Amino acid sequence: MRNVRLALIATTALTLAGGAAVAQTQYPSTTQDRLGAVVGALFGDRLGLSAMDQAWLRGGRPLRDGQSQFSTRVDASVRAGSVSASAATRLRADYSALVDLENQYAVGGISAQERADLNARYTALTQTLEAGASGYADMDIVAQGRADFETRVNAAVTARRITRTEATRLKTDYQALIQLESRYSADGSISASERADLDARLDALDLRVGDGPAGQTPSTNLPARTRLANLETALTAAERSGAVSRTEAADIRVEAGDLARLDAAYSRTSPSSDDTAYLSRRIGELELRVRR
Known part of the structure; x- marks a missing residue:
């Protein structure tokens, strides 16, 4: 029975192909695209087409639909320390540009040549991520x-995670970071220490956006030790940018030290839910002081 169904499907595809040959003189591109979509949907795997090719032939947008998953992979790489914050920023921006290109191609129907172009760009981007994106963010990232x-800041305003005033300040601070990067690269290169400084400042901005793990956003799901380490990174950048005064930074560090010792004490015992909730709340208060 299965062979009979396959034979019927193949006969249908051949019939469509024959009809396309007749109609091609009048509507070449439309007919060919329709035929390609049908054949791709029926025989995509047998013809060696990738999942993305098959999605495009069905009129889908696999790159757009996979953007969230790609960002999640980038976030995981940042947390693991295999990709720097600046490289992650460029990876996300380049993927967004790839989605824009996909949308541009889709206006008139994505041709075989355009599918090949999108596949090549996507493969290069994912390979760069898998390789750790070394040297990917050397200049102007x-x-x-x-x-x-x-875009992330605007989304955070829409989701009411931050106010419009905070959003304006974030955009202003990001522009200041662009100017700093320009000064660092004035001699034609950015040193390791300068790149580390830019990364720390980017981390601090990500923390203030509060849109997920990309910037090590505070979360009660993270261990207290990790949150305190992220807090110090953000505090250092905020102090350098003037967002937090030296006096306030010193006060925050004293309190963070107390909490680190409390966390160490808890790790040697079995703290109650009230104990862990208290520790989490205190760390959250410090995180808010850095983000404001």
Whole structure:
């Protein structure tokens, strides 16, 4: 029975192909695209087409639909320390540009040549991520990531995670970071220490956006030790940028030290839910002081 169904499907495809040959003189591109979509949907795997090719032939947008998953992979790499914050910013921006290109191609129907182009760009981007994106953010990465950052900020306002005033300040601080990057690169390169400084500042901005693990956003799901380490990174950047005064930074560090010792004491015992809730709340208060 299965062979009979396959034979019927194949006969249908051949009939469509024959009809397409007749109609091609009048509507070549439309007919060919329709035929390609039908054949791709029926025989995609047998013809060696990738999942993305098959989605495009069905009129889908696999790159757009996979953007969240790609960002999650980037976030995981940042948390694991295999990808720097600046490289992650460029990876996200480049993927957004790839989605824009997919949408542009889709206006008139994505041709075989355009599918090949999108596949090649996507493969290069994912390979760069898997390789750790070494050297991927050497120059102008902060400037290139501005549009993506502002999109995240606007989304945070819409979701009511931050106020419009906070959003304006974030965008202003990001512009200041672009200017700093420009000064660092004035001699034609950015040193390791300068890149580390830019990364720390980007981390601090990500923390203030509060849109997920990309910037090590505070979360009660993270261990207290991790949250305190992220807090110190954000505090250092905020102090350098003037967002937090030296006096306040010193006060925050004293309180963070107390909480670190409390966490160490808890780790040697079996703290109650009230104990862990208290520790989490205190760390959250410090995180808010850095983000404000």
